Amino acid sequence: MGVLFLNPTCTVVSKFPRSTDRCGWCRISTGYSWKNKKKNSVYFQSNGNVTTSGGLSSLWTKRLMLTPTIGKIDRGSCLINAGSMALSSNEKTEDEILEKDDGIGILKFLRGKQFFITGATGFLAKILIEKILRTMPDVGKIFLLIKSPNKDDAMDRLKNEIINEELFKCLQEIHGKSYQSFMLSKLVPVVGNICESNIGMEEDIAEFVAGEVDIIINSAANTTFDERYDVALNINTKGASRLISFAKSCKKLKLFLQVSTAYVNGERQGRILEKAFCMGDSIARETITSMAPSTSLPLLDVEGEIKLALDSKEAFQDHAVAQKMKELGLERARVHGWQDTYVFTKAMGEMLINCQRGDIPTVIIRPSIIESTYSEPFPGWIEGNRMMDPIILNYGKGQLTGFLADPKGVLDVVPADMVVNATLAAMAKHGEAGKRAEMNIYQVASSIVNPLEFQDLVRFFYEHFSSSPYMDSKGRPIHVPRYKLFSSMDDFSKYIWGDAIQSSKQVVEATSSEKLSRKLEIASKRSMEQAMYLADLYEPYTFYRGRFDITNTQKLKEELSEEEKKSFGFDDDGSNNLVLWKRPAHSHGKTWGSRETEMNIYQVASSVGNPLVFQDLARFLYEHFSSSPYMDLKGRPILVPRYKFFSSMDDFPKYIWGEAIQRSKQVVEATSSEKLSRKLEIASKRSMEQAMYLANLYEPYTFYRGRFDNTNTQKLKEELSEEEKKSFGFDVRSINWQHYISKIHIPGLRKHVIKGRGMRGY
Structure with missing residues (x-):
C-alpha cells in the first residue's frame, strides 16, 4: 500500500514572517529580508508576476492538488511554486546573488529541485531537511517515504516527528504563524516501506x-x-x-x-581511501x-x-x-x-x-561516527542514543567508570551538521544535468585531519560531569571519578566484576530486606553484563587501526566560495592535526585503493585530520560528570571515578568480575534479607555479563587500526564558495573535541535523549 500526500490548503501565504536577516537560534542568514512592511501580501496568479503596491513581486505558481480516485490520481489544476523575486538584505534579488556565486553553487542547485528521501524521520535526514528548507525556501517538493499503515498515520508522523520537532525551531522563528503552512507546502509524506x-x-x-523527483537520497538504515x-x-x-x-x-x-558509513571499510588498516x-x-x-x-x-x-x-x-x-x-x-x-x-x-x-x-550518476557519502550537531541549527541537538552515548550516560550516572579502549586510539567522530553540509556540497557538484554517470564517494571523517584520542575524550567526559554533574533522586550531584581505559578484555572484566561486587556489598549493608537485597543484586549483575556486552560490541571501534582518507571531501571544500564556506562549511580543523601520523596504528605502511580510478569516493571522517583519542574521550567524560553529575533517586550526585581503559579482552573481564564481586560483598553486608541479597547478586552478575557482551561487540571499533582517508572529501570542500562554506561547511579539522564533547554533545545528549532526568541545571 502506498499513499502520496500534498497539502491541499496552501494556496495563498497571507503573511510573510517578520522581517529578519538572521534566525535568533542559529544566527545564520536566511537569505530574505522583506524591507517593505506596509503590504507584504503575495498573490498567486496565472497571468504572470505582478508587483503589488507594497513593492514586492507576486508569485506565479501552479498548485499541485492530488485528489485520490479509485485506482487513479487526478492531477488536475494544481500548483508548484515557481519562485519569487525576493529581495535580500543588500537589495539584490536572490537570482542576482546566485548568479554571482563563484563556488559550487549549492543554493542555485537547490532552488526548485524536487527530492525523494527515505529514512526521513531519522536523525541525519531531519537535519538535512531542516538545512535545505532554512537555506533555500524556494526548493521544490520534498517527498518523504514514511512507513505507515495509511495516509492519516503518515501525516501524523510527519507533523509529530518532523514539523513539531524542536530541531526546526529556527524555521519556526523565521516563518512565525505561517510555519505550518510553509512546511506542509514543501514536505509531502508518501506511504511506503x-x-x-x-x-x-x-x-x-x-x-x-x-x-x-530530481534527487533521491537513501538515508534509511x-x-x-x-x-x-x-x-x-x-x-x-x-x-x-x-x-x-x-x-x-x-x-x-x-x-x-546513498548515505553509508566510513566503517564499511571493515578491518582495513592504515590510510583508507575513498574507493x-x-x-x-x-x-x-x-x-x-x-x-x-x-x-x-x-x-x-x-x-x-x-x-x-x-x-x-x-x-x-x-x-x-x-x-x-x-x-x-x-x-x-x-x-x-x-x-x-x-x-x-x-x-x-x-x-x-x-x-x-547503470548510467545513474551516484554519490555515496561515508560519514564516520555521527554525533550531535556542532553549530546548526543550534549546537548539541541529538536524537536517540548514538554510538558513544550509552558509555557517556552510564559514566555520568556513576554506573560505568571504565571501558575497553586503546587510550591512544582514535575515535573518528563527526558532527551531524558537517555531514549534512558535505552531503549538500557533493549533491550540488554532481547533480547538475549533463554530469558523467560516475560513482563519487566522499568520506566525512576526522581521524586524519583532527584526530580525537580516547584519552582526551574521557578527559572531556570527566571535565563535563565534574562541572555539570547528574543529580540523584534527592537532587544531590553525582560525583564521578576519572575515567579508566583498559587495553585488554581481561583487565576490563576484572575491573567490572570487582566494581559489581563492591556495589553489591554496599547494597547488602544498606538494606535489611532480603527480597530487596536480592533484587538489587540481580540488577547489579545485569549492569555488569551490559558493560561487558558493550565492551565486546565496541572493541572493533575502540581499537580501530584505520584512518579515513578525505581527499575527495577536502577537494570539495576547496571548491566552496567564501560565502558558501560560511553557510555550508564542513572543515574539522583542530590544533592537533596529523598528530598521529608517526604512529604505526595510523599507517602500517598501507594504502588501500587507487586514486587513478574514475569512480570518486568521498569518506566523511575525522580519524586522519582531527583524531579523537580514547584517553582524551575518557578524560572529557570524567571532567563532565565530575562537574555535572547525575543524581540518584534521593537527589544526591553520583560520583564517578576516572575512566579505565583496558587494552586486552583478558584484562577487561578480570576488572568487570572484580567489580561485580566487590559489589556483591557490599550487598551481602548491607542487608539481612537473603532473598534481597540474592536478587542484587543476580542483578550485578547480569550487569557484568552485559558489559562483557558490549566490550566484545565494540572491540572491532575500540581497537580499530584503520584511518579513513578523506582526500576526495577535502577536495570537494575546497570547491565550495565562501558563502557555501558558511552554510554547508563540513571540515572536521575545525572541531575542538573538548568543547564539542563537554559543552555540546553530552549536554545535548542529556537534554534531548535523557530529557533532563537525573540532572540539575538542564
Whole structure:
C-alpha cells in the first residue's frame, strides 16, 4: 500500500514572517529580508508576476492538488511554486546573488529541485531537511517515504516527528504563524516501506513520484551493530537495491545519493581511501597473509548471504530465532573481514548499488561516527542514543567508570551538521544535468585531519560531569571519578566484576530486606553484563587501526566560495592535526585503493585530520560528570571515578568480575534479607555479563587500526564558495573535541535523549 500526500490548503501565504536577516537560534542568514512592511501580501496568479503596491513581486505558481480516485490520481489544476523575486538584505534579488556565486553553487542547485528521501524521520535526514528548507525556501517538493499503515498515520508522523520537532525551531522563528503552512507546502509524506517490493508504494503513486523527483537520497538504515542478520540485510542491503531499481524509473533524475558509513571499510588498516566496492569484494581476502592459500579464503556472494539468512531463519526454532540470527550476522561479518552486521550489510548495499545503477550518476557519502550537531541549527541537538552515548550516560550516572579502549586510539567522530553540509556540497557538484554517470564517494571523517584520542575524550567526559554533574533522586550531584581505559578484555572484566561486587556489598549493608537485597543484586549483575556486552560490541571501534582518507571531501571544500564556506562549511580543523601520523596504528605502511580510478569516493571522517583519542574521550567524560553529575533517586550526585581503559579482552573481564564481586560483598553486608541479597547478586552478575557482551561487540571499533582517508572529501570542500562554506561547511579539522564533547554533545545528549532526568541545571 502506498499513499502520496500534498497539502491541499496552501494556496495563498497571507503573511510573510517578520522581517529578519538572521534566525535568533542559529544566527545564520536566511537569505530574505522583506524591507517593505506596509503590504507584504503575495498573490498567486496565472497571468504572470505582478508587483503589488507594497513593492514586492507576486508569485506565479501552479498548485499541485492530488485528489485520490479509485485506482487513479487526478492531477488536475494544481500548483508548484515557481519562485519569487525576493529581495535580500543588500537589495539584490536572490537570482542576482546566485548568479554571482563563484563556488559550487549549492543554493542555485537547490532552488526548485524536487527530492525523494527515505529514512526521513531519522536523525541525519531531519537535519538535512531542516538545512535545505532554512537555506533555500524556494526548493521544490520534498517527498518523504514514511512507513505507515495509511495516509492519516503518515501525516501524523510527519507533523509529530518532523514539523513539531524542536530541531526546526529556527524555521519556526523565521516563518512565525505561517510555519505550518510553509512546511506542509514543501514536505509531502508518501506511504511506503523500503523493505517491501516497489518500496511499498502503490503503482500509481510510484509512477507520479518517479515523474517528479530530481534527487533521491537513501538515508534509511538499521544501525544496530548486532541486529538480526535477516532484518539488517532487508533494509541495508536489499533496501538499497530496491531503491536503485526505483531510481531507474525516474524520468528527471539527476542524482542518486546513498548515505553509508566510513566503517564499511571493515578491518582495513592504515590510510583508507575513498574507493568504491565491487560485487564480491571481501576485506578478509584483501588482508590475508601469504601464509594462507587463496583457496582457503571465503568468497563474498551477496545473493548467497541473503539466501543463507532466509534458510537459517527457517531452520532455527521459534524461541531461538532472534538470538541465533543475531549471532549469524556477527559470524558472517567477521568471516569476511567486517566488524559487525551493520557495516557488513551496508557494504553489501554499496556493492549492489554500484552493480545495478547503470548510467545513474551516484554519490555515496561515508560519514564516520555521527554525533550531535556542532553549530546548526543550534549546537548539541541529538536524537536517540548514538554510538558513544550509552558509555557517556552510564559514566555520568556513576554506573560505568571504565571501558575497553586503546587510550591512544582514535575515535573518528563527526558532527551531524558537517555531514549534512558535505552531503549538500557533493549533491550540488554532481547533480547538475549533463554530469558523467560516475560513482563519487566522499568520506566525512576526522581521524586524519583532527584526530580525537580516547584519552582526551574521557578527559572531556570527566571535565563535563565534574562541572555539570547528574543529580540523584534527592537532587544531590553525582560525583564521578576519572575515567579508566583498559587495553585488554581481561583487565576490563576484572575491573567490572570487582566494581559489581563492591556495589553489591554496599547494597547488602544498606538494606535489611532480603527480597530487596536480592533484587538489587540481580540488577547489579545485569549492569555488569551490559558493560561487558558493550565492551565486546565496541572493541572493533575502540581499537580501530584505520584512518579515513578525505581527499575527495577536502577537494570539495576547496571548491566552496567564501560565502558558501560560511553557510555550508564542513572543515574539522583542530590544533592537533596529523598528530598521529608517526604512529604505526595510523599507517602500517598501507594504502588501500587507487586514486587513478574514475569512480570518486568521498569518506566523511575525522580519524586522519582531527583524531579523537580514547584517553582524551575518557578524560572529557570524567571532567563532565565530575562537574555535572547525575543524581540518584534521593537527589544526591553520583560520583564517578576516572575512566579505565583496558587494552586486552583478558584484562577487561578480570576488572568487570572484580567489580561485580566487590559489589556483591557490599550487598551481602548491607542487608539481612537473603532473598534481597540474592536478587542484587543476580542483578550485578547480569550487569557484568552485559558489559562483557558490549566490550566484545565494540572491540572491532575500540581497537580499530584503520584511518579513513578523506582526500576526495577535502577536495570537494575546497570547491565550495565562501558563502557555501558558511552554510554547508563540513571540515572536521575545525572541531575542538573538548568543547564539542563537554559543552555540546553530552549536554545535548542529556537534554534531548535523557530529557533532563537525573540532572540539575538542564
